[in-house]
Amino acid sequence: MHDLVEVTDAGLYCAAGDFHVDPWRRVPRAVITHAHADHARPGCDRYLCSADGRLVLRTRLGPGGVIDCLRPGESLSINGVRVSLVPAGHVLGSAQVRIEHRGVVWVITGDYKTAPDPTCAPFQPAECDVLVTESTFGLPIYRWPDAATIGAEIDAWWRANQVEGKASVLFAYALGKAQRLAALVDPSIGPIVAHGAVTKLVRAYRDSGVRLPPIDGVPPGARKVGHGRVLVIAPPSAAGSRWLRLFGPVSTAAASGWMQLRGVRRRRGFDRGFVLSDHADFPGLVAAVEASRAKRVLVTHGSTEAFARFLRERGLDASVLPTRFFGETPPGETAQPEDDADGTGDSIADNAGADGAGTRAAAEPADDAAGALP
Amino acid sequence: MKAFADLYWQLDGTTSITEKVAALRDYFRSAPAADAACALAVLAGGRQSRAVPLPLLRREAAAAAAIPLWLLEECYAQTGDLAETLALVLPPADEIAVPAAAALVPADLGLAAHVERLRDLRNEKDEEAIGAFLRATWRVLAPRERIVWHKLLTGGCRVGVSRTLVARALAEVAGIEPAAMMTRLVGRGDEGAEAFSRLISPVASAADDLRPYPFFLAAALDVPAAGLGAVGDWQAEWKWDGIRAQVVVRSAGVALWTRGEDLATEAFPPFATLQRRSGRKRVTKGLLAEVPCVFVAYDLVEEGGDDLRALPLGERRARLERLLGGAGATDAPFLPEGDEAVATGRLFLSPLLAAPDWAGRAAARALARDRGVEGLILKRRASPYGSGRTRGDGWKWKIEPLEIDAVLLYAQAGHGRRAGLHTDYTLGVWEGEELVTVAKAYSGLSDAEIVEVDRIVRATTRQRHGPVRIVEPSLVFQIAFEGVAPSQRHKAKLALRFPRIVRWRRDKGIADAGRLDDLRRLCRTAAPTEAVP
Numbered sequence: 001m002h003d004l005v006e007v008t009d010a011g012l013y014c015a016a017g018d019f020h021v022d023p024w025r026r027v028p029r030a031v032i033t034h035a036h037a038d039h040a041r042p043g044c045d046r047y048l049c050s051a052d053g054r055l056v057l058r059t060r061l062g063p064g065g066v067i068d069c070l071r072p073g074e075s076l077s078i079n080g081v082r083v084s085l086v087p088a089g090h091v092l093g094s095a096q097v098r099i100e101h102r103g104v105v106w107v108i109t110g111d112y113k114t115a116p117d118p119t120c121a122p123f124q125p126a127e128c129d130v131l132v133t134e135s136t137f138g139l140p141i142y143r144w145p146d147a148a149t150i151g152a153e154i155d156a157w158w159r160a161n162q163v164e165g166k167a168s169v170l171f172a173y174a175l176g177k178a179q180r181l182a183a184l185v186d187p188s189i190g191p192i193v194a195h196g197a198v199t200k201l202v203r204a205y206r207d208s209g210v211r212l213p214p215i216d217g218v219p220p221g222a223r224k225v226g227h228g229r230v231l232v233i234a235p236p237s238a239a240g241s242r243w244l245r246l247f248g249p250v251s252t253a254a255a256s257g258w259m260q261l262r263g264v265r266r267r268r269g270f271d272r273g274f275v276l277s278d279h280a281d282f283p284g285l286v287a288a289v290e291a292s293r294a295k296r297v298l299v300t301h302g303s304t305e306a307f308a309r310f311l312r313e314r315g316l317d318a319s320v321l322p323t324r325f326f327g328e329t330p331p332g333e334t335a336q337p338e339d340d341a342d343g344t345g346d347s348i349a350d351n352a353g354a355d356g357a358g359t360r361a362a363a364e365p366a367d368d369a370a371g372a373l374p
Numbered sequence: 375m376k377a378f379a380d381l382y383w384q385l386d387g388t389t390s391i392t393e394k395v396a397a398l399r400d401y402f403r404s405a406p407a408a409d410a411a412c413a414l415a416v417l418a419g420g421r422q423s424r425a426v427p428l429p430l431l432r433r434e435a436a437a438a439a440a441i442p443l444w445l446l447e448e449c450y451a452q453t454g455d456l457a458e459t460l461a462l463v464l465p466p467a468d469e470i471a472v473p474a475a476a477a478l479v480p481a482d483l484g485l486a487a488h489v490e491r492l493r494d495l496r497n498e499k500d501e502e503a504i505g506a507f508l509r510a511t512w513r514v515l516a517p518r519e520r521i522v523w524h525k526l527l528t529g530g531c532r533v534g535v536s537r538t539l540v541a542r543a544l545a546e547v548a549g550i551e552p553a554a555m556m557t558r559l560v561g562r563g564d565e566g567a568e569a570f571s572r573l574i575s576p577v578a579s580a581a582d583d584l585r586p587y588p589f590f591l592a593a594a595l596d597v598p599a600a601g602l603g604a605v606g607d608w609q610a611e612w613k614w615d616g617i618r619a620q621v622v623v624r625s626a627g628v629a630l631w632t633r634g635e636d637l638a639t640e641a642f643p644p645f646a647t648l649q650r651r652s653g654r655k656r657v658t659k660g661l662l663a664e665v666p667c668v669f670v671a672y673d674l675v676e677e678g679g680d681d682l683r684a685l686p687l688g689e690r691r692a693r694l695e696r697l698l699g700g701a702g703a704t705d706a707p708f709l710p711e712g713d714e715a716v717a718t719g720r721l722f723l724s725p726l727l728a729a730p731d732w733a734g735r736a737a738a739r740a741l742a743r744d745r746g747v748e749g750l751i752l753k754r755r756a757s758p759y760g761s762g763r764t765r766g767d768g769w770k771w772k773i774e775p776l777e778i779d780a781v782l783l784y785a786q787a788g789h790g791r792r793a794g795l796h797t798d799y800t801l802g803v804w805e806g807e808e809l810v811t812v813a814k815a816y817s818g819l820s821d822a823e824i825v826e827v828d829r830i831v832r833a834t835t836r837q838r839h840g841p842v843r844i845v846e847p848s849l850v851f852q853i854a855f856e857g858v859a860p861s862q863r864h865k866a867k868l869a870l871r872f873p874r875i876v877r878w879r880r881d882k883g884i885a886d887a888g889r890l891d892d893l894r895r896l897c898r899t900a901a902p903t904e905a906v907p
Contacts, residue, residue: 141449141458263454309444
């Protein structure tokens with residue numbers, strides 16, 4: 001007997017409903033967990049996403065393709081398979097995909113975090129028979145500090161930089177982390193300025209009803225911005241770019257779960273590293289698996305082998321979800337400066353090695369170009 | 375402990391010299407003297423010993439974190455740092471259960487008190503008591519303090535800060551010149567609160583009577599020697615293959631200090647040491663006979679209580695010759711390695727090369743390998759005895775290294791900054807149809823190349839033995855080395871001295887790699903004895 005959801009060349013596929021979840025290539029019908037480039041690719045005919053993620057997904061995809069939406073509690077029957085979306089708490093509009101067919105329930109988590117985030121709906125556990133969970137940070141060394149503590153650290157760093165007349169440049173993934181950071185810091189300290197890749201998503205967030213402090217873009221032709229007082233939020237690809245010179249002397253930092261590791265912090269070469277992730281930490285992953293009450297668990301992304309073995313030893317039928325990505329990638333590589341500072345982008349590189357890096361590189365230049373003004 | 379952990383992370387978190395010095399200064403100003411003395415010893419990279427067996431520590435940490443041991447090992451593989459791994463897997467302090475019988479640890483215990491506790495722990499053999507000790511301490515330490523404490527616990531606390539920066543910071547605290555502080559710091563371990571107070575006193579102390587002067591280090595010559603100017607301005611000596619040392623003879627007694635600033639007086643009656651003997655506290659008669667030592671004198675930096683370092687080298691040398699000539703010392707002869715005839719404890723004078731021009735000196739240098747020395751040392755006759763590695767007045771003019779192309783056979787993951795990347799390579803050359811290992815090499819590749827090699831290692835792994843991967847031979851590296859010596863460690867029965875990777879030979883296939891016979895020809899068991907030119 002076939003599983004309700006299988007891995008094909010195009011990604012996770014539900015044959016009974018004839019749709020894909022976060023497909024790797026163009027397909028007729030794609031159910032999207034969230035709008036990050038490694039989960040939402042342009043070129044499909046129809047997309048299904050959560051209602052609060054619609055504007056963000058459209059911003060990412062550009063024109064083309066029909067986007068259908070579901071609100072929490074709503075469901076849709078696709079060829080007799082019941083599909084609903086449950087908030088995943090990863091970024092605005094992120095959802096777990098619940099698939100029910102003939103009394104069997106699968107839940108595909110996509111990326112998720114269990115910690116609170118004012119810029120998106122909180123993670124909700126979804127009971128199921130089979131859970132497909134991510135495990136980007138599936139090792140017990142990953143245990144996140146409270147976001148408020150990190151916010152206070154960032155504020156202190158920003159203030160200290162102001163005293164030294166330096167702009168504070170914070171590298172973070174343009175979708176999700178950047179907005180979360182803007183909402184986390186104390187905007188009374190000084191003006192917040194964002195890279196073009198970030199501001200267009202800020203717009204999508206605001207239009208979706210998320211409250212954010214004032215965030216300025218950099219006007220075309222600007223020569224000098226901020227006079228050492230600003231907090232600049234930019235994607236990691238802006239590190240070392242000409243665009244950064246607009247701000248004069250700077251202190252740089254990255255906000256990511258990988259910053260938990262001293263070796264990664266050092267390799268990245270930023271002045272500071274703040275531990276802030278949009279993925280669940282190890283206790284969060286374990287809690288989510290438990291809350292799902294799933295008997296069978298398939299693990300994907302990151303520390304898959306270790307996390308699956310850990311679950312097996314706790315009595316679950318857990319295994320690694322085979323994906324098209326093979327080979328192993330150490331943290332040394334996921335931590336290269338060209339990668340995202342966020343676990344999001346890295347998670348694909350975990351399984352993909354060079355392949356994953358290439359995929360993302362192809363997906364991201366549009367962002368860089370938008371921000372590389374003047 | 376919190377103050378020291380803060381200092382550790384401040385130093386770790388910045389590359390700015392000004393910020394490092396400021397952090398050190400602020401710490402030394404505010405820390406209690408006992409803690410400061412202890413911190414100074416740690417910063418100086420003094421020898422530390424492990425207070426608890428690592429397997430026991432791992433077991434206790436895994437139990438406290440409620441994870442299986444194998445998962446702890448997975449975590450260690452990802453971080454490459456045991457102290458950090460343990461700190462990160464442990465739950466927050468208030469979730470750590472402490473056995474009722476365990477002695478409670480005060481939350482605000484200082485560095486010195488922690489180090490004292492660790493010293494006592496070394497004598498504890500009862501595993502349950504050690505476990506209780508660990509839990510009670512984890513219970514009062516925040517994660518960032520735990521990492522530092524674990525490093526003290528495992529005897530591997532290294533801080534990326536140079537002696538010069540520490541001296542600058544302490545000089546600011548004491549209100550004296552950094553050079554004077556450098557001198558006070560030489561050979562200093564943890565000498566307690568009182569000694570630290572003397573150290574940061576504006577007035578020099580008589581208790582520092584047997585301390586040596588900071589060593590003056592020559593830089594590698596990177597321009598043609600003839601470009602240094604008139605040959606007569608430069609004194610040339612052989613660069614002997616030995617351990618640099620300084621003998622201090624003052625009214626307080628006699629002390630022998632090695633360049634690593636270890637006190638080696640006991641290791642060498644009457645004073646010098648050689649490679650196999652250094653690091654040993656007591657030297658047996660057997661070892662003395664097996665590895666005899668001589669002391670070759672180069673310079674005189676103090677005489678009759680006067681600091682001579684500011685005098686020109688020419689004058690210091692003249693005084694040295696007068697002093698040692700009076701003691702009957704002669705020029706050091708070339709001696710075959712392992713020659714039984716070497717007189718133990720003999721004092722020699724470093725002979726000067728007489729060659730009147732650069733060509734003659736170059737010719738002498740070319741013979742260095744045959745003589746068992748590493749090349750020449752050039753010193754400006756008019757120069758004072760400097761401190762540290764100051765460029766300009768002293769040069770190492772070493773013989774060109776030997777080179778061979780070798781094939782990557784095994785790779786092992788590195789630690790620290792290179793954690794998770796395969797950076798430790800074991801290399802081999804051809805013996806008939808077989809590749810045999812001859813060297814282990816670590817450095818010489820760029821970061822980008824390291825990542826690329828790592829990828830190839832992972833993709834071509836044939837077999838894994840713990841952390842070591844046996845790879846499909848495909849990569850050829852040009853390696854440089856200083857010589858070849860017989861060895862029982864490698865299958866090839868010889869080992870390369872100071873092997874390091876010069877470059878990755880992408881243009882070569884494994885068939886182009888060197889042969890063991892080439893190395894055998896270079897393997898010398900004894901140097902011919904010849905007269906000094």
